[in-house]
Amino acid sequence: MEKRKPVTTSKLKKMKTDGVPISVITAYDYPSAVLAEEAGVDVILVGDSLGNVVLGYDSTVPVTLDDMVYHTRAVVRGAKSTFVVADLPFMTYHGNIDQTLRNAARLMQEGVAHAVKMEGGAEIAEAVAACTRAGIPVMGHIGLTPQSIHQIGGYKIQGKNSESARKLLEDAKALEQAGAFAVVLELMTEQLAAHISEELSIPTIGIGAGPHCDGQVLVFHDALGYASNIVPKRFVKEYASIGDTVRKGLIKYVEEVKNREFPAPSHSFQMEEEVAEFLYGSKK
Secondary structure, eight states: OOOOOOOOHHHHHHHHHHTOOEEEEEOOSHHHHHHHHHTTOSEEEEOTTHHHHTSOOSSSTTOOHHHHHHHHHHHHHHOSSSEEEEEOOTTSSSSOHHHHHHHHHHHHHTSOOSEEEOOBSGGGHHHHHHHHHTTOOEEEEEESOGGGHHHHTSSOOBOOSHHHHHHHHHHHHHHHHHTOSEEEEESBOHHHHHHHHHHOSSOEEEESSOTTSSEEEEOHHHHTTOSSSOOOOTTOOOOOOHHHHHHHHHHHHHHHHHTTOSSOGGGSOOOOHHHHHHHHOOOO
């Protein structure tokens, strides 16, 4: 496979200008990152969604900065030419600016991320601006913000009334003004996402926000059916069902172990006859 040129923030902005859709997928480990890059994904998001799909939490809130650093490093090792964005987890960018910068710097230095992502609008603009001034690229995230799920009261569609829609547009513009290079629009009406995308000069990345964003993002495990008892989501398209494949393979493995079918002779190693005689003596 021919190695492509690395994806950068300037390339992503040019893709918006040229009308070239941006493909984004989450990944949380080395093999997933390798496969995503081989597939030609433009951006990998090491999302704090790892709390749900990898660590087994019921929300993203328990995910720590150490968790994010650990998983981001693994992803970067597997994706040399893909732009890697890492989530700043819950309450790591809402305190004083110095602490925010230290936390973002950890994802860049220890996690080796190319950029960080923050959830929120105008209320985090100061933190976004501080990071961008320090040379840390920031992707914004508005609409349904999973870190605030307990405050929001569930996974509800955003921007359904004029007041909510106006606030989201203002938030998007505040993030752009603060220096964000892109913004995720999650679980909002198609019309609002289209309007925000038209109003911004930076790329919008949709998830449950309709087809008119500049790019789309899905969670790796959702897109590939890589879990058990997956709850269908209207905004997700499942492109494979690898969870079923994995389960069937493991069931077959257990059966063969129980029936002593595995390992077969072809999976075993034989000792040379003279060595066997030395150890156990001649059988004659």
